[in-house]
Amino acid sequence: MMNEKLTHQTFHLVPLEYYEAQPTNQPYLPAPMAEGRENFIHTTDGTDNLVATGNRFYTADPRPFIVLVIDLAKVEAPVKYEDPNRIFPHIYGPLNRDAIITVRAVERTPDGKFLPLTEV
Numbered sequence: 777m778m779n780e781k782l783t784h785q786t787f788h789l790v791p792l793e794y795y796e797a798q799p800t801n802q803p804y805l806p807a808p809m810a811e812g813r814e815n816f817i818h819t820t821d822g823t824d825n826l827v828a829t830g831n832r833f834y835t836a837d838p839r840p841f842i843v844l845v846i847d848l849a850k851v852e853a854p855v856k857y858e859d860p861n862r863i864f865p866h867i868y869g870p871l872n873r874d875a876i877i878t879v880r881a882v883e884r885t886p887d888g889k890f891l892p893l894t895e896v
């Protein structure tokens with residue numbers, strides 16, 4: 777459902793160097809959106825699901841990654857779950873910075889596998 781009231785946290789993996797290069801006075805746009813290859817931001821509910829996603833798609837990318845912890849209640853762009861299990865909300869527009877609760881480091885093994893996130 778688009779525009780339903782969502783009141784939980786979701787997570788977005790991003791290479792550290794890409795995130796740090798983005799202007800902090802503007803909404804966040806991941807590379808696929810900024811380059812016009814996609815029209816939404818991928819996010820994942822649940823830290824276990826996030827680690828599984830990282831291991832499915834990014835183990836060959838050697839760059840350090842971080843996790844944006846996002847408060848969906850603060851996201852201004854439309855959010856839509858398009859998977860039947862409601863694990864992967866898509867944010868259809870730039871991410872307003874005040875919806876980012878925190879930025880967390882992600883630890884990886886030497887072969888690129890993402891390790892479970894530790895509790896804060």
